[in-house]
Amino acid sequence: SRVVRAARGSAMTAKGWPQEAALRMICNNLDPEVAEHPERLVVYGGSGKAARDWASFEAITRSLTRLDGDETLLVQSGRPVGVMRTHEWAPRVLIANSNLVPEWANWEEFRRLEAAGLTMYGQMTAGSWIYIGTQGILQGTYETFAAVAAKRFGGSLAGTITLTAGLGGMGGAQPLAVTMNGGVAICVDCDPRSIERRIGHRYLDVRASSLEEALRLAYEARDARRPLSIGVEANAADAVPALLRMGAEIDVVTDQTSAHDPLMYLPLGIAFADMAAERDKDPEGFTARARESMARHVEAMVGFQDAGAEVFDYGNSIRGEARLGGYERAFAFPGFVPAYIRPLFCQGKGPFRWAALSGDPADIAATDRAILSLFPDNEPLARWIRMAGEKVAFQGLPARICWLGYGERDLAGERFNDMVASGELQAPIVIGRDHLDCGSVASPYRETEGMLDGSDAIADWPLLNAMVNVASGASWVSIHHGGGVGIGRSIHAGQVTVADGSALAGEKLARVLSNDPGMGVIRHVDAGYEDAVSVAAQRRVRIPMREP
Amino acid sequence: SRVVRAARGSAMTAKGWPQEAALRMICNNLDPEVAEHPERLVVYGGSGKAARDWASFEAITRSLTRLDGDETLLVQSGRPVGVMRTHEWAPRVLIANSNLVPEWANWEEFRRLEAAGLTMYGQMTAGSWIYIGTQGILQGTYETFAAVAAKRFGGSLAGTITLTAGLGGMGGAQPLAVTMNGGVAICVDCDPRSIERRIGHRYLDVRASSLEEALRLAYEARDARRPLSIGVEANAADAVPALLRMGAEIDVVTDQTSAHDPLMYLPLGIAFADMAAERDKDPEGFTARARESMARHVEAMVGFQDAGAEVFDYGNSIRGEARLGGYERAFAFPGFVPAYIRPLFCQGKGPFRWAALSGDPADIAATDRAILSLFPDNEPLARWIRMAGEKVAFQGLPARICWLGYGERDLAGERFNDMVASGELQAPIVIGRDHLDCGSVASPYRETEGMLDGSDAIADWPLLNAMVNVASGASWVSIHHGGGVGIGRSIHAGQVTVADGSALAGEKLARVLSNDPGMGVIRHVDAGYEDAVSVAAQRRVRIPMREP
Ligand SMILES: NC(=O)c1ccc[n+]([C@@H]2O[C@H](COP(=O)([O-])OP(=O)(O)OC[C@H]3O[C@@H](n4cnc5c(N)ncnc54)[C@H](O)[C@@H]3O)[C@@H](O)[C@H]2O)c1
Ligand SMILES: NC(=O)c1ccc[n+]([C@@H]2O[C@H](COP(=O)([O-])OP(=O)(O)OC[C@H]3O[C@@H](n4cnc5c(N)ncnc54)[C@H](O)[C@@H]3O)[C@@H](O)[C@H]2O)c1
Incomplete structure (x- = not known):
């Protein structure tokens, strides 16, 4: 099969x-x-695709090559459906992926449409062309574990053990994020290749051949306050209850198996090698068994919580699936967003990321230095940038991510554009973000869980976010359904803007990189968060209901 | 309470x-x-509102008055939530109304959020500020009955009787649309004010005091092949079965009660005067009773179909609600779109509408003449424009609607802009449309029912439509959920573009009024409609999958 590379x-x-x-x-x-299964166009997150099929991919790349600077390509669930004349401030690509009319927004109808060749699952950055490999989630995961450390363990995970499962495209960031915070991680995955791959990328340190060995290694490292990450091949629905029964001394428990899609979670009693065949044979039966297994898995997580551990849902909907699987207390532990991330969202903070089109790591090193000099007083940011420079192996085009807030992202974007203009960088920089951002997603089991005013399910915000990015000069804009937490459970939007060194790009970046995080500020002001109200007041974000 | 007027x-x-x-x-x-209940900000369609509350209305109008030509106001379900700096090609207002994450997209959650002051129901043109009164639907209704006449009765409804119910904001257009096609209409409504209002606006001819009297008047007119519309006060769930039992000679049956929202449909056994009180006392019980009543109503409609009448669902979801009410054969008759409208959609045809900001009917008369001269060979269009000029009483700002296709709307828009520039018109013209258009809505019980490829529920199209309108220079753009057919059942988008006589407006109109109907052409090409494929080929609509 064909191999694609930028x-x-x-x-x-x-x-x-x-x-x-x-x-x-x-x-x-x-x-x-970069991609988990490039031959099937699958980028990450179970089945998140970049294009519907190879014919669509060909037509997209052909159209992009021909597209004029006042034309716009329209992409409907990974298939290019039109080219229209717009203007130079307009995006060059508009993307809508996986969206369904709500009453039909369930996996069954989605799969029927997918099988008929009419849609694809876009996840968040797969179908919107700004996935940058595991680093993308590493920073968010690092931030989350740092927040756990700050909340429970005096600012460091040194001397603690974290138990998690799932070492896939996103989950593979967990072991490194834990060790960057000084801790020990035991990471369960049923697919030996996921474990090998993370070791190959230096995200995971060692592999244990049994739970017992994993625990022994973990206790040793913990007692020496030495960071260590340990992979172990097992079914999490089996391993997590087993560890609970063994009385394992675990301080933090979470999970990133691909629970959001029950066809991607290995049920108890099925060997990993038979997973694909069993799923194809009887998708409904497989789904039911996966949910029952998740119920056992989550039950054990709640058991660890009852025993005093810090336990959280890491955004994969496992609580919802476990409840469908018959476990009543599935929502006993919180999602990571209300627990750790929302205070950042109130400041318009979120996953600012960029990639160097030159392909040269030196361009990223130069932007790293620019970030350090732009925000000299932000010590956590500086620590991240330095550690990332050392520890992160690039996948595909060299890229970087760090979380920046309202009033910061535009400064960084304009600086990068100046660096392209001056020739300090060898080629333009692409600036985007995850859809998991402060003002771009409605997802009641994750980003908007437990909003102060109860507005969790209101989906106007991501749509306004997409429209305002289109109106501000973004280079491409996307609206997706179901990313992260699965079909029916989220609506979210993304933008990517290109710093090509032109004056026009500078003006576009100034607007997009203010308005886009500005959506996060106004969304949280509207929901009544005092932090957001004061950010808006300080930084002059305009809120009509609060103007005289 | 306050009275608002443009x-x-x-x-x-x-x-x-x-x-x-x-x-x-x-x-x-x-x-x-214009509005059905202005004191509650309700414009039409049961509870479709223009703004969330009066404080929001004040803040919207205040913000619009101050807004610069490179700023954009963001409106979230009728409340203004932000003002952001964009550019002169960007829309001045971006609107997202009533959108919910799909798994939560049901009436119960919607009403919870509405009661908490967090959302409002935007219908289609209520929350997007381009409702023009009953004329708006009159043209569509006229087109539909003309298509019924063409299909079954040799091109005219003369000598036939149509039975329908609902004389509200939309449904009130039915009697005039039937008589414009030469037919006789019996129109049932439980609210005497709805009947009086339609008589006041000359949309309805007479009122009968009983079903018997209505039938007698109808037979007389039919036998004389004289157009006549007859209002009768009754509960349709009672009257339609009664007429069936009476053996009434009915040729066409449809319905436009506000069935999409079961709290707005009067159940059997409740007096109209007690409707509001009963609903407030027990919304759930009321809903169940409304659905049971709709089951009886639809059962009688199917009875008329079995007896040979032409029967169709007129886009109010009454079939879906009747099925929820326990009636199995609810979907025995088709929706009006697949039956009559889709062939027009394939040509990018849809409800082009405009209003004269001068307030002077002479401006509309001048635009009417311009349309007649632009499309001299289109006889049905000319007939409509002439009849509308005679029979339509303006509500609010003078306005006109006619259905135009791809390659026609942009010509009309540019002509109007030239007429503003030359001073032939006294003030700018606002050009918009209903969300019920060829490429702007996903609604499996109405506009996208029974698509050729089974893509009824795919909602990427309206989102692309909204984004491409934002990217093309529309003045305001909206994305709504649930209009027409109710919460959970549709996603749709609207655009309005102002012809102010400037060169920039001319460029914007050229793009918006091509790209917007262009979405209809590409949506139907993608679904495999041959008509759309040939329109695209003839008019050079660019489809990447079909380019070499
Ligand atoms: N927290 C966040 O910010 C965030 C962001 C994106 C995605 N997610 C969610 O995290 C989850 C993981 O995403 P991903 O991209 O890593 O998915 P992935 O499909 O790439 O990886 C999932 C991994 O889980 C393993 N797995 C499946 N069933 C298992 C079982 N029963 N026991 C042990 N291992 C099992 C698979 O072998 C695979 O390695 C998804 O649900 C995704 O939606 C979270
Ligand atoms: N076909 C289309 O193109 C189209 C367009 C927009 C809306 N609609 C749908 O048409 C329906 C009507 O819209 P509207 O704006 O006229 O609503 P509306 O609320 O203004 O009017 C509904 C009318 O139905 C009457 N009614 C309610 N229950 C009744 C009963 N049991 N018996 C008799 N009369 C009853 C009410 O008294 C009222 O006059 C809605 O469901 C709307 O969504 C259709």
Whole structure:
């Protein structure tokens, strides 16, 4: 099967950098270094795809190569459906992935439509062409474990053991995020390749051949206050209850198996090698068994919580699935967003990320230095940038991520654009973010769980976010359904804007990188968060209901 | 309570015509001549509102008055939540109304959020500020009955009797649409004010005091092949079965009670005067009774079909509700879209509408003449324009609607803009449309029922439609959930673009009024409609999957 990789360097085949950037980034999403299953166009998150099929991929890249600077390509669930004349401030690509009319927004109808070739699952950054490999989630995971450390363990995970499962595209960031915070991690996965891959990328330190060995290694490292991450091959629905029964001394428990899609979670009693065949044979039976297994898995997580551990849902809907599987107390532990992330959202903070179209790691090193000099007083940010520079192996185009807030992202974007203009960087920089951001997602089991005013399920915000990004000069904008937590459970939007060194790009970046995080501020002001109200007042975010 | 009415004339209080237009159009939506219940901000369709509450209305109008030509106001379910700096090609207002994450997209959660002051029901053109009164639907209704006539009765309804119910904001257009097609209509409504209002507006001819009298008048007119519309006060769930039992000679049966919202349908056994009180006392019990009554109502409609009548669902979800009410054969008759409207959608045809900001009917008369001269060969269009000029009483700002297709709407828009520029019109023209359009809605019980490829529930299209309108220079753009057919059952988008006579407006109109109907063409090409494929080929609509 064909191998796709982004072009590198400062010469383009498209008619402008925004088009060229889209072209390179869809290819980069499918780079074997980046994508989980490139031969099936699957980038990450179980079945999150970059394009519907290879014919669609060909037509997208062909159209991008020909697209003029006042034209816009429309992509419907990974298939290019039209090219329309717009203007130079308009995005070059508009994307809507996996969206369904709510009453039909369930896995059964989605799979029927997918099988008929009419839709695809876009996850968050798979179908919107800004996935940058495991680093993308590493920073968020690092931030989350740092917040856990601050809340419960005096600012460091040194001397603690974290138990989790799932070492896939997103979950694979967990072991490194824990060790970056000084802790010990036991990571369960049923797929030996996931374990090997994380060891290969230096995200995971060692592999244990049994739960007993994993525990022994963990206790040793914990007692020496030495960071260590340990992979162990097992079914989490089996291993987590077993560890609970063994009385394992675990301080933090979470999970990132692909629970949001029950067809991707290995049920108890099925060997990993038979998983695909069993799923294809009887998807409904498989779903029921997966949910029952998740019920056992979550029951054991609640058991650890009852025993005093810090336990949280890491955004994969496992609580919802476990409840469907018959376990009543599934929501006994919180989601990670209300527990740790929402205070950041109130400041418009979120996963600012960028990639160097040159392909040269030196360009990222230069932007790293720029970030350090732009925000000299932000010590946690500086620590992250330095550690990332040391520990993160790039996948595909060199890229970086750090969380920046309202009033910061635009400064960074304009600086990068100046660096492209001055020739300090060898080629343009692509600036985007995850859909998991402060003002771009409605997801009652994750980003908008437990909002202060009860507005968890209101989905106007991500749609306004997408529209305001289209109106502000983003290079491509996407609206997706079901990313992260599964079909029916989220609506979210993304934007990517290209810093090509032109004055126009500078103006677009200034607007997009203010308005986009500005959505986070106004969303949380509207919900009544005092932190957001004071950020809005300090930084002059305009809220009509509060103007005289 | 306060009375709102749009300003008239060629002087503005806002800083630009797009802003002024939005200001006048939200006020026009609430003009007592236009709105069904202006004191509650309800414009039409049961509970479709223009703004969340009066404080929101004040803040919207205040913000519009101050808004600069490179700023954009964000409206979340009728409340203004932000003002952001964009650019002069960007819309001045972006609106998202009533959107919910799918798993929570049901009436119960919606009403909980509405009661908490967190959302409102936007219907289609209520919350997007381009409702123009009953004329808006009159043209669509006229087209539909004309198609019924063409299909079954040799091109005219002369000599036939149509039975329908619901004389509200939308349904009130039915009697005039039937008589314009030469037929006789019996129209049942339980609210005597709805009947009086339609007689007042000359949409309904006479009122009968009983079903027997209505039938007698109908037979007389039918036998004389004389057009006549007859209102009769009754509960449709009672009257339609009664007429069936009486053996009434009915040729066409449909319904436009507000069935999409079971709290707005009068159940059997409740007097109209007690409706509000009973609903407030026990909303759940009321809902169940309404659905049971709809089951009886639809059962009688199917009875008429079995007896040979032409029967169709007129887009109010009554089949879905009747099935919930326990009636199995509810979907025995089709929706009006697959039956009559889809062939028009394939050509990018849909409800093009405009209003004269001058307030002077002479401006509409001039645009009527312009339409007649632009499309001299389109006889059905000319017939409509002439009849509308005679029979339609304006409500609020003078306005006109006619269905135009891809390649026609942009011609009309640019012509109007030229007429503003030359001074032939006294003030700018606002050009918009219903959300019920060829490429702007996903609604499996109505606009996208029975798509050729089974893609009824795919909601990417309206989102792409909204984004491409934002990217093309529309003055305001909206994304709504649940209009027409109720919460959970539709996603749809709207655009309004102002012809202020400037060159920039001309460029924007050229793009918006091509790209917007272009979405209809590509949506139907993608679904495999041959008509759409040939329109795309003839008019050079660009479809990447079909380019070499
Ligand atoms: N917290 C966040 O910010 C965030 C962000 C994105 C995605 N997610 C969610 O995290 C989950 C994981 O995402 P991913 O991209 O890593 O998915 P993935 O499919 O790439 O990886 C899932 C891993 O889980 C393993 N697995 C499946 N069933 C198992 C079982 N019973 N026992 C042990 N291991 C099992 C698989 O072998 C695989 O390695 C998804 O549900 C995703 O939606 C969370
Ligand atoms: N076909 C279309 O293109 C289209 C467009 C928009 C709306 N609709 C749908 O049509 C329906 C009507 O819309 P509307 O704006 O006229 O609503 P409305 O609320 O203004 O009017 C509904 C009318 O139905 C009457 N009614 C309610 N229950 C009744 C009963 N049991 N018997 C007799 N009369 C009863 C009410 O008294 C009222 O006059 C809605 O469901 C709407 O969603 C259809």
